[in-house]
Structures are given as C-alpha cells and as structure tokens.
Amino acid sequence: MKTIILCGGRGTRLGEHGTSVPKALIEIGGKPILWHLLKIYAHYGLKDFVLCLGFLGGHIKRHFIEHHWLDQDITLDMTSPHEYQIVKSNRSEDWRIAFVNTGLDTNTGGRVKRVMNFIGKDELFCVTYGDGLANVDIRKLIDFHRSHGKLATLTAVHPISNFGIMKLDSDGSVSKFQEKPQLKDWINGGFFVFDRRVFDYLDDNCILEREPLERLASERQLIAYQHTGFWKCMDTYKDNMEFNEIWNSSADWKVWQ
Structure with a gap:
C-alpha cells in the first residue's frame, strides 16, 4: 500500500524559515519533519511513498538524493569519470520514494489527483499532511477502514488550545x-485511508477538505477514526520550537525503535 504525503505548500507562518526551506524540511531534533513522518509509516510496514511536491520541491529531492550518498562509505576512482563504489552501506531506511511535481500553488485535492498514476492498481492508499505528527497506530487505522466499508477514513483528533x-x-x-488544555471538539488531523474510488471525487485543482470531503460526508462515505493520543501540526516557528522541546523530552510520536 502506498502513502501520499502532501508537502507542496508554503510555510507562510514560519517566518524566514518558510521562505528559504520547504516546510517538510524544517528540522526536529536534527531531522526534517518529513523524515519523522516517513519513520512513523515505515514502522507499520508502509514504506512506499509518493511525495506531492510544490514550493521548493527541488530542495526535498536534493535532500534525499544527497543524503543517500552522504550516508555511505564510498571510494571514488578519479581516473575514471563517475566511478563510485559503495564500500559500506550505512542506510537504516529501506523506503521507496516517488518525487512528483504537482504544481507550485495546486490545492490539496488537486495534488492527490495528480499522483493517481503512482498508486497503480492498489485498492487502498493512505494520505496525510507533511506538517503533522502523531502516534497513530497506522495498522489499526487501516484495519478500521477495512471494517466499515466506506470510501474514506480520516483521523479525528482533539487539538490543543492556543490559550x-x-x-x-x-x-x-x-x-x-x-494552561492550553486539549479541547473537546474534534478536528481533521489528516492520516487518511482512501479507497481508490475517491479519485472520482477529485479534480485537478480542488481543495480536498472542501468539495470532496463534504460530498463524501453528505453521501455517508466518510468516517472518522477517533485518535485520543498525541497529535500536533507545525504551522508556526513557535510550533517548531515546541516540537523540538517534545523531541528532547518525551518524543511522543516516536513509535519506532
């Protein structure tokens, strides 16, 4: 099963960090938030990813390509152009990643629609936002989706109050x-599971959270997986600082070893 990560948006509320670096590469504990997200899914056996790129998407490609080489012990024969040999592989990740340019300002639903061909013939696929982390049990989420027979599952979470x-x-x-309690209301926390028929609800530049999800809800084809554990998104520089503080203390989303 493939996982689509929406990581093409602009980090407009991250100050200078959001103008020179894509939000997905903003670091938590020395690693991009995107890395943390992929580690969560990979822990549950989902290691085939489709990244929906947009703003500064080349930076994301470059990060993974460069780190693929930087993490290896290699020899270089400079008498023969481009002769590299990996002496020792130090990689700990066994991921497959498709990097797909989905447009600079394309809306969320349009980005998902534009990577449809990368899903192949899979009946189900996962989708989530590239700026949110949680300790959601992805396997239980997928099992829940399969149990109810509807087309779409979203993960509902209780947000933390800003005040x-x-x-x-x-x-x-x-x-x-x-001080800043967890609110009782439910919000959309991402971590979706979709039947491939959801593509029929999307067009090339729709907003996923508007017409598609609203229509699925009106047709009783959308259900919420209620997650009461850790969830947090990164919208501002302050959020990034808080993420780093959590990483250095409890690292609540770190489900991997």
Missing part, C-alpha cells in the same frame, strides 16, 4: 485555571 482557559464564579473569582 489557557479559566472558569469564573459569579463574582468573577477564578475557580479553575488551565
């Missing part, structure tokens, strides 16, 4: 104060 909340008594006294 602390207070409970006030009638006289204005603060009876409860909680």
